[in-house]
Amino acid sequence: MKKILIPTDFSGQSLDILTDYLLSCNEKEVSVLFFSVVKLSDSITDLLLLSKRTKEIELIPRSFENYCRCIQDEFERIKDVRFEYFYGNTIALFRNFLDANRIDEIVYDPSIELQMITKESSDPIDLIERCKWNKWVPSRKQMGSKLTEEEKAIYARELERALL
16 A cells, blocks of 8 residues: 655645546555644643644644545545644654655645645645655646635535535
């Protein structure tokens, strides 16, 4: 099973990249890890409580989770979808994060500007581009949103209602 890492701001753009990847790759099984970068705090209190960081987990929109489920249903090759925060800003820490999660490939589009989720958020593209790791970047002809952001939000709300 191939494990891929996708930077996200929990918008539809990262899901479009995942869809483009799945349509172009031949992997039989894929495990997906969406991640966002949060700068490591200088506060000792924050560092001591780092393992209990639930406020960032609460920032993942329900609509994003629902849309992930839809894509997972559409592509049976997706065996696992997870969300993680990477705390740090150095290449060494990032490589450790990749090793710890056994990431085979980083899937991203450098032309997309990810929104900062919190004031402590950081742009992951710089880390990704400086890191020597296996990467997949969509070609221009592969790219293209399948649904607009509004359509994705409507679809996610409908799915949420159906699941409740």
